[in-house]
Amino acid sequence: MKRQTIIICCSLFVNSILMAQQTPKILTDSKANYLPDFSYAGYHFGESQIPEVTGKIINATDFGVKANDALDDSKALLKAIKAATSTEGNVILQLPAGRIILSDILYIERSNFVLRGTGSGENGTEIYCPRPMMYLKNPESLAELREYLTTFDKRQREAENNIDLSFSQYAWSGGFIWTQVPGERVKSYLDKYEPIPNVLAKVSSGNMGEHVITVSAVKGLKVGDIVELQLFNKDGENGEIIKDLYKGASVKPGSHHWNFPKLPIVRQQVEITKISNSKITIKTPLTIAVKPSYQAQLVEWKHLEEVGIEHIRFTFPDIPRVAHHVEPGNNAIFLTRLFNSWVKDIVITNSDSGILAEEDANVTIQDIVTDGPHMAHYTVTLGGVHTILVKNLKIYNKTVHPLSFNTFATKNVYQNCEIFTQPLLDQHSGANHQNLFDHITVHINPDKNNSYLLFGGGGADYWKPSHGPFSTFWNLNVQVEKVVDSAKPILLYGMKDGPFARIIGVNGNAEFEVKYEPDAYIEFLNTSLDKVPSLYDYQLQKRLK
Known part of the structure; x- marks a missing residue:
């Protein structure tokens, strides 16, 4: 019996080493399981370090x-x-x-x-x-x-x-x-105060994850401009953009998705990198596809x-x-x-x-x-x-x-x-989508049921679900401060309305189970991502090559 236990433990140890040396399948097969490119986040799209600014110094003293x-x-x-x-x-x-x-x-x-x-x-x-x-x-x-x-x-x-x-x-x-x-105005709360935007172009099409959009009625746009891309739901509770935003997931969108048709339901601040007739190239990829019914537009963004x-x-x-x-x-x-x-x-x-x-x-x-x-x-x-x-x-x-x-x-x-x-990793409703928790460390104390509510979904019902598709957790390191029952895995749970999440590399000083609903893609559970510890860094380095 002891010899069998040793063999099993050694086998698990070897498998763990081999897994750590491998690359997650989602990086090599993203067509089957879509993974957003998060590498554009940060100062100058992640391409420049924060500067040590020189200039005129005004001393408060x-x-x-x-x-x-x-x-x-x-x-x-x-x-x-x-x-x-x-x-x-x-x-x-x-x-x-x-x-x-x-x-x-x-x-x-x-x-x-x-x-x-x-x-x-x-x-x-x-x-x-x-x-x-x-x-x-x-x-x-x-x-x-x-x-x-x-x-x-x-x-x-x-x-x-x-x-x-x-x-x-x-x-x-x-x-x-x-x-x-x-x-x-920074944030929209009441329709009656919604200003008339300075529309710089109408946008009729574009594909999720891509950079080229089809435009018309262009007004004064030039390469280098920083503008806001806005997509709307003007078609009520059954608007096509709601179905597209949540990819047909088994979640129930709240009433704010259709009660404020004047307000854009999806928005991106984008830099114009190329203009060629009816095609405009933007620096960052689209988070969802653009379709005619979304009445999308590029508007002036003061900043x-x-x-x-x-x-x-x-x-x-x-x-x-x-x-x-x-x-x-x-x-x-x-x-x-x-x-x-x-x-x-x-x-x-x-x-x-x-x-x-x-x-x-x-x-x-x-x-x-x-x-x-x-x-x-x-x-x-x-x-x-x-x-x-x-x-x-x-x-x-x-x-x-x-x-x-x-x-x-x-x-x-x-x-x-x-x-x-x-710790709590919260996604707070309101059409938020495609965000990344990357190489996060949390210190937990499991409850008496050997579980811990780690994945939060805050926010009001009228803005549910907690998030849209493709929110991603990468190399989540969970440190257990006090083990309740070492004989069984610790359950990490909490999310019930977060569709199509990507959860890659949950690991730590114990064995874990993950419950994340609905339809989460889970890979490298109980395995450290030594080869790709940061998805952001990996994608940035790959893009800058």
Whole structure:
């Protein structure tokens, strides 16, 4: 019996080595099982490193900012950012080392702008925010959101906790550092405020995964333009685009897929690389096919470029948490309307939300730490964004949605991230599709049934299902802190309405089973992907060759 056990163990060990040396079948047979190309995510489509910007340096200390004096620096910071904004060329607003106190919003409203501290460590720059944004003047750009929350009586109701409270405007928006294009609406909430877009071309066809679209009525487009591709559902509950978006999966789309026909249901920010008569080539591949009934169009997309936020620590007081969606607004960074920009070397302590992103493309967010005893809503969340790369994010604090792809998020990547406390990989409904969790490490404590809810599907019913086809998990490393029953595999579960996911290389320090519905493609279960540890890196290197 002992000899037989040894042979079986050796056989399993040898098979494990052989599997680790192999390439997943999905990489060599993607026609049978479609795998999106995620390699375009990040700053300059992943083709350039984040720069060490040089230019005119504006020292915040010249405008009265004085660290470590226990006095509020907001007025001085506002003067400094105004001076930097009016400076021509590349500009760096340099913050001093030490604690700076901020109790107002700093808006970054121009391109070629870097907000730079001296480091995120103990001897670096700390921005301390003593009170949340709920005590500030209401931001004009959130007026529509406030009206939406009131009109639809959005409330957090928890009878068992005696809670019946209005949603906060800061539950998923706003930040003490806030990038925006002045006067531009960021997110659609109410039809009556929907602006008439500047349509640059009508789009009639294009194939999923390809780069060429057929256009007509072209107006002023040129190579190098960054525009937004919009696809609509104007055909109600049975619209063809809904069936195409979910590839006929056995899921039930919610009413927001057809109740707002003026709003695009699929959108991509794209760069024009070639124009040839009725054919336009775009830099990034289409996430779904374009058909005439989708009334697709290319529209002007106003945005900022080459904006950087770097080398800073944000600290908030550890205030009591009342309830979900009523967060008072201890949010560090709100990124809107950015292209080819970055955030790096940031530590965020005790936030409600660390970094919120909306209506951005090709931004790299890297070397981020979130920590503290306060229970957060989000760490770094991606909603309404395209081709964003979040790299080297470490999460030490408890969070409702530690990693989250939110409404309209497409072709985004979380890479080399690690969740140390109560991990959850969330996909938050709202027609989000084709996003990648790449080489993620999670630390779990299985429940008494030897299982763990790892795959989350948040969001409201009217935006279900949790995600569209081809969301991908690659080389997911699961570290079990306390084994309940080593004799049987640990079940990783949670997703019931996420069609056609790709789950490649779930591995760790125990044996696992995966339950992911419906129709997930699972390969290399309980096998480390040593040959291709990162799908993003693999696809990027292959493309750049």
